[in-house]
Amino acid sequence: MENTRLAEKTGFQERVAYHPTIDLRTDFVMVYGIDDSMPKRIKEWQGRGYVVHLMTGVAWGEYQDYLYGEVDGREHWDEAQKNRFGEIISHGKDVPYMVPTIAFTNYLTERIKVAVDAGVEAIHLEEPEFWVEGGYSEAFKREWQIFYKEAWIPPHESVDAQYRASKLKAYLYTRCLDRLCAELKEYAQVRYQRTLRFYVPTHSLINYTQWRIVSPQSQLLSLPTVDGYIAQVWTGTSRTPNVYNGIRKERTFETAYLEYGIMQELVRGTERRMWFLHDPIEDNPNYDWDDYRNNYYKIVTASLFHPAVHRYEISPWPNRVFNGSYPKKNGQGKEAIPPEYATSLLILMNTLRDFDQSEIEWVGKMAPIGVLLADSTMFQRNHPDILGEDGSQKYDGTDAEMLKGDKAQELLDWSEFYGLTFPLLKSGIPVRPVQLDNIRRFSSYLDDYQTLILSYEFLKPEAPDIHLGLSQWVQNGGRLLYVGDHSDDYHHVREWWNSNGSSYENPAEHLFETLGLERKLEQGTYPVGNGIVSFLPLHPKACAQNRQNAELLKDTVRQLFSTNDWEEKNYLLLKRGPYIISAVMDESLSEEPLKLQGVYVDLFDHHLPIRKEVVVQPGKQLLLYDLNYRTTKQMDCQVIASSSRVENIVNDGSEIDMLLTGPLGIPGISRLRFAKKPSKIRIKENAQDGYQDIRFVWDQESQTALVRYENKHDGINMKISP
Incomplete structure (x- = not known):
């Protein structure tokens, strides 16, 4: 049977060991960090059927052995990024942002070889970042002299010095990535006769500019050793306030729309891969679940307006999402993820594998x-x-x-x-x-x-x-x-x-x-x-x-x-195959809502309801499955949406078999379309059990059945009888 995970349409990154509650059933997983537990973690995820990648920081990380001279007998704190006052720019205790010197690049190369030996298929070198406020360490001064063939000039002394310092910063990380990727690709070929791929997870050019960070960005297109990117766009970047009509405030959807847009340009017209990142929460742990959920929908919708990309990192750190606790709305204590939000997340995470659609249509006169x-x-x-x-x-x-x-x-x-x-x-x-x-x-x-x-x-x-x-x-x-x-x-x-x-x-x-x-x-x-x-x-x-x-x-x-x-309106509307992506603007031409009529499944509702009329208010977004959309391939059973990964669908003429898998403890729901109403649906939750009838709700007009169950990481077998 063909391994559909090889398409690597969805994945996530995680630093903790495998656990059934975070077994999201994506195509691949990025094991984070290169500590002593890494080989064991890699084997655990491989054993669950995942394609396994490695992710590690290229500008910062747990690299204390290098800093304190345990690697080569020389301390390397002179390579930490520093500001004009001599203060180290830090990502945490003993975790400075680094000037990517040749020595540091060589150190990273040797550390990452362990992951290559452990059998990962790809390496993600995260966030090559040099702060605008940096450029004052001794290592940077040396690099300036080598690059410009002149004495170092403090970047704050003039705009010319700042501009030249920033160009050098971008060059240094380009050099670092080129050397590191090239050497490790050769290592994998020589030692294991296999192809190793390299990707760069990076914030958008828009966010790096607003946050005042320098990174190679499009310069990486000149490196044949780089195979693609992850667009690290999420609520934390896109809720950064900006100004429109003189008002400074968060505009998460609009900012994310532009961020994903510029990231798309790093792969448009090339064979390189791009995954768009979504985060169901964000790095700031002080918001409540309603805030996280509302902004997550904005982020997902914004990403779907860019059809040149159809791969997604569906979550960084799912352990903090599905097993974490965050403030209650009333401020009294904390609470775990609401079950309905967890179900909605899984519906969207599974739906995202289906966005490689050939039919793309903007609604309206205006071309981009x-x-x-x-x-x-x-x-x-x-x-x-x-x-x-x-x-x-x-x-x-x-x-x-x-x-x-x-x-x-x-x-x-x-x-x-x-x-x-x-x-x-x-x-x-x-x-x-x-x-x-x-x-x-x-x-x-x-x-x-x-x-x-x-x-x-x-x-x-x-x-x-x-x-x-x-x-x-x-x-x-x-x-x-x-x-x-x-x-x-x-x-x-x-x-x-x-x-x-x-x-x-x-x-x-x-x-x-x-x-x-x-x-x-x-x-x-x-x-x-x-x-x-x-x-x-x-x-x-x-x-x-x-x-x-x-x-x-x-x-x-x-x-x-x-x-x-020419046409102005207060909304955007895009069709990608059967999917309708809509966003209605506030601060726009009017406060009129967008009204759509048809037969739809609301993919932002954890109940997966059938809707004949949809109303989208200003400041809101919606994702729909259009049940009137006709695919060219006739199917006896079509999965419209599910909070499970649905696989191994077999129709032997008398009944339909399928396997549904999902993380332990999260409610399962599937809306399935059939040529006619099934006579019964049965499930088997454990290998030693027999099949049991399960209730389902049939909608005659849409020819769909709604089935509810409990997700299991080992899977549930389902049989549908005509």
């Missing part, structure tokens, strides 16, 4: 509009005149009061980006972040887009040939809006547009010239070949500060379209 981003957004996240003497701290989005003063808070809001995206997204226009750097890597990268928005007020182009690609795209019929007032102080860093004979005041001047326009362009719209270029001399952050500027941006974009091609 791209907003260009680049790795250099991470390089511009320190301004000496803003943060000053008391602002040198790492910011992870959890402490809104960490940096004092209006200018510091404005820096953390990162309104330059949200100002270009929220006015459109809140109007139901499917905005997509697009990786500017990829124009150099893939000749047809922009072909999927008709309209792009660009600003160099918060990012810079890596090389001038990017403008050649943009110019060709416009001449072939593309519509480009450039937004910016040329006020960014990072225009004056030492870069290609103002060095080696070039004398452009900012990179936009080179872009305009490449397009055949005047360097000093006036506001307006200009034909370029078969396309259009529009220039709005406004700083992008102004579009987040009030409604007037947001409307000005939207009106400028609208002018690039014909009347018949």
Whole structure:
């Protein structure tokens, strides 16, 4: 029988040993950490039928033996990331963030060989992160001299020094990953004659920029040794407050939608794999279950609006989800996960294996509009005149009061980006972040887009040939809006547009010239070949500060379209095969709910009810299975949704057999579709028991049966008689 787990559509990461309560029946599991218990943990999960990977931190971890000189006789605390005050940037006691030196890379390589010896099929090197506030350790100073062939300059002294320090930080982690992955792939081939895969679980470019962290991001596309990524997007990243119409607050769905969007760009058009991460709770243990659940639905919905990805990490640390306790809503003590939420989680986790659908349809006139981003957004996240003497701290989005003063808070809001995206997204226009750097890597990268928005007020182009690609795209019929007032102080860093004979005041001047326009362009719209270029001399952050500027941006974009091609609404709606993904915006054109009529299964309801009319209120999301959707393959039994993994379906003509498995102690529920009502359904819970009749609820209109039972990690056998 074909092993369906080899597709690795869903997985999770866990540091604890196997336990029936966290046996989520995904395709693979990432055993976390490379301590002495790792080989045993790997064997346990392999014994339960999982494809086993290993995950470990590449920027931090339990690496005290290296730090204290037990590995090579030399202490390596000089390689810990430090801020301008000489303070170590830490992830925990004796767990600093590291400068990825050659010695540290070699150490990681040797440590991870143990996992290769234990038989894992893939390695995940988590979170290559260098804090913006870092760059002051002795190891970094040495790397600066080697890379730039000049004496180290304190990054806080100027925007040029900050920009150069950040470029070096990204390079160092790119080098580290390339060396480590290449050596271990060779090791696996030579010693075991097998192919070892490497993946990089990483936050989004959007989150790293807002939290002020530098990471390689799209630079990893240049490494053939990297096979893919996990998009580490979850409530903890996406609830980071941002500003729209001058109001600062959490906008979890909208932020997650944009975060997943830019992560999709790391694999679009390539053969690399991407898993989108969801977390049913988050790292902060101080919220109640209602908060976790509401935000989880927002995160899942946001991820499903990006159909180029159909693989998911369904949970980090399921042990803390299914076996943990969190504050009660009344603040009186803690409570374990409510059974109905646990059931809902399993329904969604099992449904996520089915999103590799060929039929994709956006509901509405508007094709996606791209907003260009680049790795250099991470390089511009320190301004000496803003943060000053008391602002040198790492910011992870959890402490809104960490940096004092209006200018510091404005820096953390990162309104330059949200100002270009929220006015459109809140109007139901499917905005997509697009990786500017990829124009150099893939000749047809922009072909999927008709309209792009660009600003160099918060990012810079890596090389001038990017403008050649943009110019060709416009001449072939593309519509480009450039937004910016040329006020960014990072225009004056030492870069290609103002060095080696070039004398452009900012990179936009080179872009305009490449397009055949005047360097000093006036506001307006200009034909370029078969396309259009529009220039709005406004700083992008102004579009987040009030409604007037947001409307000005939207009106400028609208002018690039014909009347018949433009449509605004207060919702997004996407169909992926039989699945309907919907989100209705608050802060939008109206407070009208979205109403849908048909025959649906509500996948956010743990009862899996049949609904003929669905109403989605502003600020809410919904995931439905459309029972009127007709697949091309006729089936005598179709699993519509289940809180169990349903496998080994066999129809011998007289009855249908199937196996249902799920974590111990969580209620089981399945909605199954048949050609006609079954005469009876029976289950066998243990090998030594016989089959027992079980009650089911039949819905004639949808031709579905609803069955309830108790999940078991060893499985339940079910027989359906016609």
